[in-house]
Amino acid sequence: MKVYSSIQEFKQRENTVATVGTFDGVHLGHSFILNQLNREAKKINGESVLLTFYPHPRMVLFPENNDLKMLNTQEEKIDLLDKSGLDHLIIHPFSREFSRLNSVEFVRDILVNQLGVKKLIIGYDHHFGRNREGTFEDLVELAHLYEFDVEQIEAQEFKETRVSSTKIRAAIEIGDMKTASHFLGHPFLLSGDVVKGEQLGRTLGFRTANLDVGSHYKIIPPNGVYAVEVFIESRTYKGMLNIGVRPSVNDSGKRTIEVNIFDLDKDLYGKRISLHLIEKIRDENKFENVEQLISQLQNDKARCQALLR
DSSP states (O other), X not given: OEEESSGGGOOOOTTEEEEESOOTTOOHHHHHHHHHHHHHHHHTTOEEEEEEEESOHHHHHOTTOOOOOBSSOHHHHHHHHHXXXXXXXXEEEOOHHHHTOOHHHIIIIIIITTTOEEEEEEETTOOBSGXXXXXXXXXXXXXXXXXXXXXXXXXXXXXXXXXXXXXXXXXXXTTOHHHHHHHHTSOEEEEEEEEOOOOOGGGGTOXXXXXXXXXXXXXXXXXXXXXXXXXXXXXXXXXXXXXXXXXXXXXXXXXXXXXXXXXXXXXXXXXXXEEEEEEEEEOOOOOSSHHHHHHHHHHHHHHHHHHHO
């Protein structure tokens, strides 16, 4: 997959099959669109293209709104999309100026003149142009005018529930990682750089790597202990993750993300690691003494090992 930091970097290909959207989470609905995109591109000996934007439009248009939480950081989304078979990913800078393009200008100037689209595949709730004025009916008319095909993908469902990023966020916010994973089609991904912590874990016999996710907008599950898979470079490990303020060992109130990686005892400072959150096993608790805490950590580890087996 080739990645471009603007539309201008992309050189027109013959028989471009494209889609447009934020694709936050790269969930089951997105995967269906991407699979169809790749199939249609192969049919006409073309190439598949996803046009997405950064920052997220809401960050630009409503900067005072701090409630926006994304399922993926940019790095995570690129990694997930790279596994989809997509040929080209364009991450175009979103600005107020760009937001003023009306629906006709967006189709003519961006899709047709810049991308050279031969077929456009979109999701069921897609809108485009200034103030999201463009509808699917508008797109059909413009596709006829500019001589390209358009296909709309219906909403995908899991257990008779429509899949959406909103529902996935709601599941993550209550620590329901199983539901989130079902809707995503893969475990929830949390990644970042390992930074120095207070090194309290090693005094308890449970050395931890402190994770800095590097994004204010990344959604973080509620405080508690989670069974996780850990990816470091090309190797996979199992572990347990603690998200919280560590009330039993520290009264600072600072929230941390710390992972104890089973069968690995070395410094990882500066390395980028990724976690798959498999299941939340308990809430964060305060223990009366260190002995109780260590006993609980031993029980947590045994439970995580059983879940990950």
